[in-house]
Amino acid sequence: MIGNLVSLKQLEALVWVADLGSFRRAAQQLNTTQPNVSARIAGLERRLNIVLMHRDAGSVRLTDKGAEILEVARRVLHEAEILTEVAARADLVEGRLRLGVTELVAATWLHQYLRNLKEAYPSLTVELTVDLSRQLDTSLGERALDLTIQNAPFTSNVRGNVVIGDYPYVWAAARGLARALAGVNCVSELTGHSLLTHARHTQSYNELADHARSLGIQTSCFVPSSSLTSCMQMAADGLGVALLPRIMVERGAVADKLMALENLWLPSALHFAARYRHQSARHIAKAAIIAAQTAQAFSHQGQASRL
Known part of the structure; x- marks a missing residue:
């Protein structure tokens, strides 16, 4: 058994340092200190007897073996989240969700979405950014955001996509x-x-x-x-x-x-989606689904009120 070999916190630190390219930014994301993140990575390297990354001035570069370990770490953390779902303990999912939305969302169903998200993940903290879609798209591509609720066109190369719908x-x-x-x-x-x-x-x-x-x-x-x-x-x-x-x-x-x-020319409707990187933690994908469900419920409430 390898129960004492590595910890989830060490794997989590590896993923965030690799994704954000910075020990400082990883520490902010994990709500801890930079020395703590460094200690987790060093402990992981020591236990595995492998150099996972090179710390150059102002940057972090994974070794070839570090890149292999990173993908395994993602899978382990993904499976760990499934364990919390099977145990019905979503409250064990902690950390920060860096959420970006456009002003349309902020002015309509955002508050209900945040309430729904809090109900699903009570221990998750949301860090909110409201901006133009093109800026959110850039931030998502640069890994500065975990989840965006934005309108097309999309330029960032991410595979996680949940359709929200069209807004004329x-x-x-x-x-x-x-x-x-x-x-x-x-x-x-x-x-x-x-x-x-x-x-x-x-x-x-x-x-x-x-x-x-x-x-x-x-x-x-x-x-x-x-x-x-x-x-x-x-x-x-x-x-x-x-x-x-x-x-x-x-x-x-x-x-x-x-x-x-009424009866005037109009531009194309806005096509909205909740978007995230496909390697993201499982709760981010679920947060995207909750966004689509919240938007649909909000639209149905509006239709009912007009009847």
Whole structure:
């Protein structure tokens, strides 16, 4: 038996140092100190009589044998999580989940998701980042995030993917302005007002700019913002007409002040997914599934309230 040979904490330290490329960052992730992480790795090397990694200035490089041991360590930790599931002891899963979401999620079903996640993994701490999808995608690819809930297009090369669903857009304005614009059926008829849009280089902005050019509309009336919540609030305050995901208009914080404008051109719907690296711990994959379930339940609640 090898029960006294290695510990799960040593294997966990190896995985995080390898993934993050830093003893300091691994210590932050494991909620411990850098010397403690170093001691775990050194103890593992000593017990196995193998050099697992070279510590160069500012970087960590696995040896060939270290890379082999790393893949075994991932499998062992994966199986250890299955043990907690069989024992119905999800509370034994500890650590931090570095979660990245877009503003759409933050403004709609994020809080319910965090409650559901806490119920599933009581001892798991969530470190939250809210940002544009392209930034989340970069952070996921650089291993700075464990799980992202974001919209396409995706550029990071990860294999973990759970489909959340599509979120269509709608034009919206304060109720008084929306009533005055009730007969409008072309975006060109909105240009007497500020057109509040998501940030430049986002999917919706690029498609709107292309559509505007096809109609001969000057983009000087566009007011792009990195914050959809700000666009929503400005529209509610009567400061323009906003292009927003419909779910934010109907279920957001100022839904009672906004009205959708129908029969207008719209950009492509946002395609959302929960994404993670396929080598990730088992609870991260489960967290992605919980996200999809939460989003579906939230959408069904909205549909029921409109009936």
